[in-house]
Amino acid sequence: MAGSNIKCVICVAGDILFAIVAWVISIVIRRLAIPYHRGFFCDDESLMYPFKNSTIPATVMYSIGFILPCFCIIVTELVIILSSPKAKKRRSVIETLFKVVFKTLVAFFFGGGVTNLITNIAKYSVGRLRPHFFAICRPDWNLANCSTGAIARYVTEDVCTGTDKSLITEARVSFLSGHASMSMYFMVFLLIYIQRRFTWKGVLLLKPALQTLFFSLALYTGLSRISDYKHHWTDVLAGDLLGAVMAILIVLKVSGLYAESRCSSEVELKKCGIADLDKSKECGIQQIIPARDEVDEMTAM
Known part of the structure; x- marks a missing residue:
């Protein structure tokens, strides 16, 4: 019995460790990495949009993305366990809830970390300029030699005169959209989970209504990045595809739900x-x- 408990503790600690490592590596890249220095054409209209504040800040996106799935998973599993005829002992209910919820949530957090990691690797490897790059960079057009006859010139020199270096660096990581990839991962994981575990049929359209709501939240988050001039539409599309694929892979191959x-x-x-x-x-x-x-x-x- 003692050996079994020790093995269980080791397995739980190992799963948590892998999830933490994925997030730590991703955060380190985001904080310390230097994006690829990509140049621009003097007449590139796709970089001439104004700077706007985000409709959905990252803090809001991550808060909803973590809290909503966790709440739904815990409540759903608790209802399933309590509806069992043999769920009489409080201790057995708590132990069963922990086992089921832990396995699902540790896979959820691990997948989120991997999705975030891949997103940041793409951001700093590609170094695509955001649509509002010129508004943040404020290029010195004389230094860039963008005269009337040379508007098609490709500028690779550092000609930015903007004073906020952190914003300039952030303006160089457009591809792919982190808001799109993470929000899509969170919500697709949740809607597939609901499809798998939500078995109550009292209201026929409750399940598809919830799934539509969750998918719409993720879709709107990505689209808002286009209207806020934070990303090009291809950045958002790539982010949505990454998030959806990662959610499907984690649910099918890691979580054990299927x-x-x-x-x-x-x-x-x-x-x-x-x-x-x-x-x-x-x-x-x-x-x-x-x-x-x-x-x-x-x-x-």
């Missing part, structure tokens, strides 16, 4: 959540609804 199983008997069908033996032809596919016995067994321990 498990592939092959069923050949009535007992195995029951474990797969398939009550009808005639549906055995569907075996081998990823299951959507978990068997209630799984929760019962965990709460009975």
Whole structure:
């Protein structure tokens, strides 16, 4: 028993460590890395937009992105456990809730860290200029030699006269959009989780309504970056694709929410959540609804 507990603690600590490492590496890159110094054409109209404050600040995006999925996951799992006929002991309910929620949330946070890491690697490797770059940089056009006859000249020299160096550096990391990639990751993970675990059918349209709401939040966050002149539309599109792909991969391959199983008997069908033996032809596919016995067994321990 003691050896089993120690092994469990090691596994939990290891999972937490990997999630933390992903976020730490990403934050270090964001704080210390120097973006690739990309030049510009004198007549590049895509860089001439004014500077605007963000419609959705990063603090708001991350707060909602972390709090909303965590709240939904904890509440959903608690309801599932309490609805089990064998959920009588308070200790068993708490232990089961911790096991189920921990496995899901540690995968969620790890995926978020990896998504953020890939986003920052792209930002500082590509060094694409933001649409408001000229407003922040304030190039010295004489130093850039952008005369009337040389408007198509590609300028690679540092000709910025802006006083805020941090803003100038930030104006060089347009690709890809971090708001788009992270918000899409958060919400796609959540809507897939709801599809997998939300089994209450009292209101037919409740599940798709929630999923539509969450996806719309992520989509609006990305689109706001275009209207705020923080990103080009291709930056947002790339961010949305990265976030969605990462969420799908983490849910399917890491979180354990979807498990592939092959069923050949009535007992195995029951474990797969398939009550009808005639549906055995569907075996081998990823299951959507978990068997209630799984929760019962965990709460009975």
